[in-house]
Amino acid sequence: MRVPEAGPPRRNAQATTVALDAEFPQELPREPITQPEALPRERRGARRLAAGERWIARVLRTGAITSGCMFVTSLALEALPRDESVHVAIDLLRKGAASMLLVTPVARLAMAGTLLGLRGEWRYAAIAAGVIGLLALAVGAGFQA
Amino acid sequence: MTVLLLMAAGVLAGGLGALLGIGGGIVLVPVLVLGFGIPLEQAVPASLMCVVANSCAAAASYVENKLSDLRLGLTLELATVMGAIFGGLVAAFVAEAMVAVVFGLFTLFVSLQMLLMRRPVQEPATAANYVPGNYPLGISGSFVAGGLSALLGVGGGPLKVPLMTYGMRVPFKVASATSNLMVGVTGAASVAAYAWRGQLNLGLVAPLVVGVLAGASVGSKLMLKTPTAVLKKLFAAVLLIVAGQMLWKGGEGLWPSVWK
Numbered sequence: 001m002r003v004p005e006a007g008p009p010r011r012n013a014q015a016t017t018v019a020l021d022a023e024f025p026q027e028l029p030r031e032p033i034t035q036p037e038a039l040p041r042e043r044r045g046a047r048r049l050a051a052g053e054r055w056i057a058r059v060l061r062t063g064a065i066t067s068g069c070m071f072v073t074s075l076a077l078e079a080l081p082r083d084e085s086v087h088v089a090i091d092l093l094r095k096g097a098a099s100m101l102l103v104t105p106v107a108r109l110a111m112a113g114t115l116l117g118l119r120g121e122w123r124y125a126a127i128a129a130g131v132i133g134l135l136a137l138a139v140g141a142g143f144q145a
Numbered sequence: 146m147t148v149l150l151l152m153a154a155g156v157l158a159g160g161l162g163a164l165l166g167i168g169g170g171i172v173l174v175p176v177l178v179l180g181f182g183i184p185l186e187q188a189v190p191a192s193l194m195c196v197v198a199n200s201c202a203a204a205a206s207y208v209e210n211k212l213s214d215l216r217l218g219l220t221l222e223l224a225t226v227m228g229a230i231f232g233g234l235v236a237a238f239v240a241e242a243m244v245a246v247v248f249g250l251f252t253l254f255v256s257l258q259m260l261l262m263r264r265p266v267q268e269p270a271t272a273a274n275y276v277p278g279n280y281p282l283g284i285s286g287s288f289v290a291g292g293l294s295a296l297l298g299v300g301g302g303p304l305k306v307p308l309m310t311y312g313m314r315v316p317f318k319v320a321s322a323t324s325n326l327m328v329g330v331t332g333a334a335s336v337a338a339y340a341w342r343g344q345l346n347l348g349l350v351a352p353l354v355v356g357v358l359a360g361a362s363v364g365s366k367l368m369l370k371t372p373t374a375v376l377k378k379l380f381a382a383v384l385l386i387v388a389g390q391m392l393w394k395g396g397e398g399l400w401p402s403v404w405k
Contacts, residue, residue, distance in 0.1 A: 053211070054209065056208050057204075057206070058205075060204050060208065061202075064202040064205065068354065071352075071355050075148065075351055075352060094347040094348075095347065097354075098194065101194065101197050101201065102337055102340075105197060105330045108204070108326075108330075109219075109330055121216075131222050131226055134223070134226045138230055138334055139334055139341065141233075
């Protein structure tokens, strides 16, 4: 293949194209420029954040579905004839479901803080730790946040 | 039959709460007190539990669709919790009725502005395409929202969504999804405080939470498809109800002293 402006460079000018004897190899443009592990730091961080967000969504969904199933089971047990063991089972299921539901947002907060901390965004990790600390203080003191 | 009706109330509150980022307590408390004759001391913690359930179910979908802004949520959450603690500390020195009237007038103003605004603003659809501005206003507004939640027992959603949308230039859907994420944490702390004092009726909570979870999962899917203009109008209508509740609450406390 002959490229129009090929040939020796003119004086004080740099050649921008060169003469080539053959066609470009087809696989050349498809070759990766860098190795996958040598991705830019930002892109790696974005990938990690996206994976972390998926985990946060999973934690929230698992908490909601598990507690929902426990509440549904407790409602189904109410249809059974009342005796001591059924009553205890209903009580345990409801307490477990309520605890699960209350822990889930706090776990999400801790995960978000950890995730952003791992990305090097320490300010947000510190904010998440601060929120959890203040909530613990508020609950301990009996305030309604 | 009562269990089914409670579930239906939960579905309604969950759907509306997930769509608008307000938690759903605003709908649930009047329904429980006026519709089912449940005392307010039991209705408030039960509705807060539903707010937590709503937040967990809806926020999962919003985080997955990159609609919730985690950084903004964390920042405003800190201010909200600080405001709530401050509100709890000064509650004994502040006239609740007066705060309710001021909050009622503010929500009335915001809702009328949203209802009457004719020019729609073009908004980006996801949390990736914008940068929130005016953080000082957002943080101070969240502090006030936290204080109001402690003083009046209202969730921060009705205040935080307009604050983020109009004060910080956050797209409405992102503001709603981020508010949904935040109300879960503050709601969980409030419920824990009620449970600590033995005021949480789990027999009442069970059917409500089941309904709310179903409603929230439907609402979170609907929100992605509903046009922003429709959501804004719906939000304004709910704000009008909140304003009415707050003005009524404040009026009940203020009118006797005005007459005297």
